Amino acid sequence: MIFLKPEGDSTGGYPDLGWYQLGGTLVVMEGIEKSFPGVHALKECRFELRSGEVHALVGENGAGKSTLMKILAGVYTKDAGRILYKGKEVEIANPRAAQELGISMIHQEFNLMPHLTVAQNIFIGREPRQGLRFILDEKAINEKTKYLLDMLHLDLDPRAKVSDLTVAKQQMVEIAKALSFNSEVLIMDEPTAALTEAEVKELFRIIRQLRDRGVGIVFISHRLGEVKQISDRITVMRDGRYINTVVTSDATIDHIISMMVGREIYESSRLNPEVRSQEVVLEVKNLRRGRIIKDVSFTLKKGEILGFAGLMGAGRTEVARAIFGADPIDAGEIYVRGRKVKIRSPKDAVKHGIGYLSEDRKRYGLVLDMDVETNIVLASLEKFRGFLGWVKRARARAEAQRRVIELKIKTPNLQQKVKYLSGGNQQKVVIGKWLTRNCDILIFDEPTRGIDVGAKSEIYRLLNDLAESGKSIIMISSELPEILRMSHRILVMCEGRITGELNAGEATEELIMKYATMHTK
Incomplete structure (x- = not known):
C-alpha cells in the first residue's frame, strides 16, 4: 500500500498490514x-x-x-x-x-480540475495550511505530492497544470489522488481506453507495483x-x-x-471481398488543412466499407471531420455522386446524405439527458413537422420504434434517457439517428471503442448489413484486426498523408504497420 509518510517516520511510509496478510x-x-x-x-x-x-x-x-x-x-x-x-x-x-x-474508484471520466495543478488536485479539500488557517501551504502540498509521485516512480511536476498533461498523465494523477487517501x-x-501501447505498459507497471x-x-x-x-x-x-x-x-x-x-x-466473413457496385458515391481530391491534412485524395464506392488505418495523430479523424464540415479546409474538392459540393458545415454534409458517428458519441453524437425517441428523430425533425411546425409525435414515435426493433436497441421504452443505456446501445441510437435521416454515406469513427465483445459483434453485423443494403461506409479504427475483418479496401495514413492503399485480400497487420510508419518529408 502507498501511505503518506508522517513527520519523523522512519518506516518508509508503509504501515503494518495489521490484521490481514497478503492474499487475505x-x-x-x-x-x-x-x-x-x-x-x-x-x-x-x-x-x-x-x-x-x-x-x-x-x-x-x-x-x-x-x-x-x-x-x-x-x-x-x-x-x-x-x-x-x-x-x-x-x-x-x-x-x-x-x-x-x-476504498477509492477511478472513473472512466476523470474527476480532475484542469485549471489547478497536480498537487492542488490531489489534495483539494485537505490542503495543509499555514499559521493563519485561511492561507494554504503550497510548499507543503507540493512536497507531499512529490513524495507520493516519487514512490510511484512517476515523472510529474507537482506544480504542472492538469490541463497541460496528456490523458495518460492525468490518469496517473487520479491514481496518486486515490492513493493519497491511503487506499x-x-x-x-x-483505465486503458484512451491510452497508447506505451502508456498502457507504464500503467501496468504501476498496477503491479501497487499489487506487490x-x-x-x-x-x-x-x-x-x-x-x-x-x-x-x-x-x-x-x-x-x-x-x-x-x-x-x-x-x-x-x-x-x-x-x-x-x-x-457473430463472425464477419466476406466470401467475396469485392464490392458489387463500381459506382463512386464520394470522391475527395487534394484535401488540405494546415499540417494536419496533406493532399488527401480517395474514392468511396456504393456498398463499400472503406477502412482508414494509422497510428494516433495520423490525421484520420481530421479527414473525417473535414469531409463532414466540422472543421474548415484550406483547399480541396469533394464530389458526391459525381457532383462537386461545398460543405462548410455539418448541416451541408447531412443535406448531401453524409452522416458522421464521432469517436466521442456522448459528446458529439447524443443528447444524453434526452430520451431514445428524441435522439433518433433529432436530425430529421423536418420530416415529422406538421401544421405550424408542431412535431407529429405519433409519427415520430412510430419511426423511433421501428429503428429500435431494426437495430435491436435494448431499452425498457422509448422514453428512457440515453445516458442510462449501455455503450453499445448508445452507438446503435446514433446509427438509428442517421438512418432516420436517410444518409447513404456513413463515417464511423472508432465504432466499437468502449464497447464489449458481444456488442462489437452486433455492430459488425450491422455494418455488413448496411453495406449489403447499398450504404457506403468509411470506418476509422485503431484496432487492426477490426480493420482487416471489416474492410473491402484499406487506406493507411501517416502524418496527414495517405501512404498506402490495400485490398482486403492482400492486407496484413505487418503491411498496414509498414505504411502507418512510412514517414514522408
Missing part, C-alpha cells in the same frame, strides 16, 4: 441488488477481492460491472445485500465514507488481452448477474467470451 480477503459483496427507473441493474450479485491481487471484472456493456463497483465506492447505495470489509459488515453511504474506509482498495474503470505492496485492485475492462496480461482472477457478469470467477491462468479468452455473452458471437 479485503472485500466480500453478497446478494447485491440495485434498480433504476425501468431497469433492474443488479440481481443477487456477489464479488470478492483479496489484498495484493488484481481482480478483473468483465462483461458486456450493461452487464452491471460499473454499477456494482459504484456501490462499493459509495456512488450508489444498494437496494439489498451486504458488504463485508476486512471481515466486518459496513454501510457505504457516499464516496467520502468509502474513502475513509480505504487499500483501488477500482479502475476502463498489498493493494487490492479491481480492473474493469473490455480488452480481454489486457485482462489476461494483468489480472490474477477474473469475475464475469452478464445481464446484471454474477456468472463465475476464474483464475486468469486457467481461463482462455474464448471461455471468458462464452461466459460473457452466453450466445454465439
Whole structure:
C-alpha cells in the first residue's frame, strides 16, 4: 500500500498490514441488488477481492460491472445485500465514507480540475495550511505530492497544470489522488481506453507495483488481452448477474467470451471481398488543412466499407471531420455522386446524405439527458413537422420504434434517457439517428471503442448489413484486426498523408504497420 509518510517516520511510509496478510480477503459483496427507473441493474450479485491481487471484472456493456463497483465506492447505495470489509459488515453511504474506509474508484471520466495543478488536485479539500488557517501551504502540498509521485516512480511536476498533461498523465494523477487517501482498495474503470501501447505498459507497471505492496485492485475492462496480461482472477457478469470467477491462468479468452455473452458471437466473413457496385458515391481530391491534412485524395464506392488505418495523430479523424464540415479546409474538392459540393458545415454534409458517428458519441453524437425517441428523430425533425411546425409525435414515435426493433436497441421504452443505456446501445441510437435521416454515406469513427465483445459483434453485423443494403461506409479504427475483418479496401495514413492503399485480400497487420510508419518529408 502507498501511505503518506508522517513527520519523523522512519518506516518508509508503509504501515503494518495489521490484521490481514497478503492474499487475505479485503472485500466480500453478497446478494447485491440495485434498480433504476425501468431497469433492474443488479440481481443477487456477489464479488470478492483479496489484498495484493488484481481482480478483473468483465462483461458486456450493461452487464452491471460499473454499477456494482459504484456501490462499493459509495456512488450508489444498494437496494439489498451486504458488504463485508476486512471481515466486518459496513454501510457505504457516499464516496467520502468509502474513502475513509480505504476504498477509492477511478472513473472512466476523470474527476480532475484542469485549471489547478497536480498537487492542488490531489489534495483539494485537505490542503495543509499555514499559521493563519485561511492561507494554504503550497510548499507543503507540493512536497507531499512529490513524495507520493516519487514512490510511484512517476515523472510529474507537482506544480504542472492538469490541463497541460496528456490523458495518460492525468490518469496517473487520479491514481496518486486515490492513493493519497491511503487506499487499500483501488477500482479502475476502463483505465486503458484512451491510452497508447506505451502508456498502457507504464500503467501496468504501476498496477503491479501497487499489487506487490498489498493493494487490492479491481480492473474493469473490455480488452480481454489486457485482462489476461494483468489480472490474477477474473469475475464475469452478464445481464446484471454474477456468472463465475476464474483464475486468469486457467481461463482462455474464448471461455471468458462464452461466459460473457452466453450466445454465439457473430463472425464477419466476406466470401467475396469485392464490392458489387463500381459506382463512386464520394470522391475527395487534394484535401488540405494546415499540417494536419496533406493532399488527401480517395474514392468511396456504393456498398463499400472503406477502412482508414494509422497510428494516433495520423490525421484520420481530421479527414473525417473535414469531409463532414466540422472543421474548415484550406483547399480541396469533394464530389458526391459525381457532383462537386461545398460543405462548410455539418448541416451541408447531412443535406448531401453524409452522416458522421464521432469517436466521442456522448459528446458529439447524443443528447444524453434526452430520451431514445428524441435522439433518433433529432436530425430529421423536418420530416415529422406538421401544421405550424408542431412535431407529429405519433409519427415520430412510430419511426423511433421501428429503428429500435431494426437495430435491436435494448431499452425498457422509448422514453428512457440515453445516458442510462449501455455503450453499445448508445452507438446503435446514433446509427438509428442517421438512418432516420436517410444518409447513404456513413463515417464511423472508432465504432466499437468502449464497447464489449458481444456488442462489437452486433455492430459488425450491422455494418455488413448496411453495406449489403447499398450504404457506403468509411470506418476509422485503431484496432487492426477490426480493420482487416471489416474492410473491402484499406487506406493507411501517416502524418496527414495517405501512404498506402490495400485490398482486403492482400492486407496484413505487418503491411498496414509498414505504411502507418512510412514517414514522408
